[in-house]
Amino acid sequence: MPDKNLIPVVHHKGKTRKGKGFSIYELKAAGLSISDAKKLGIKIDKRRKSIRDENVLALKEIIKER
Numbered sequence: 001m002p003d004k005n006l007i008p009v010v011h012h013k014g015k016t017r018k019g020k021g022f023s024i025y026e027l028k029a030a031g032l033s034i035s036d037a038k039k040l041g042i043k044i045d046k047r048r049k050s051i052r053d054e055n056v057l058a059l060k061e062i063i064k065e066r
Helices: 024-029 034-040 053-065
Strands: 009-012 015-018
Touching: 024 034, 024 053
Parallel strands: none
Antiparallel strands: 009 015
16 A cells, blocks of 8 residues: 655656656666556656656665565
């Protein structure tokens, strides 16, 4: 079951806002595969190409908890 607080941060038009899901590159940087993320209930946004350090750290925290 996904955490309600697990929302990625993205930049859009020069502003920081909540994202719709984590990028595939962020998942790989955190050591997760796409199938593992789906099993954990983590949302994936295939359109995003960036890697945000704060998102990678959030994913690593989720991995530690489980």
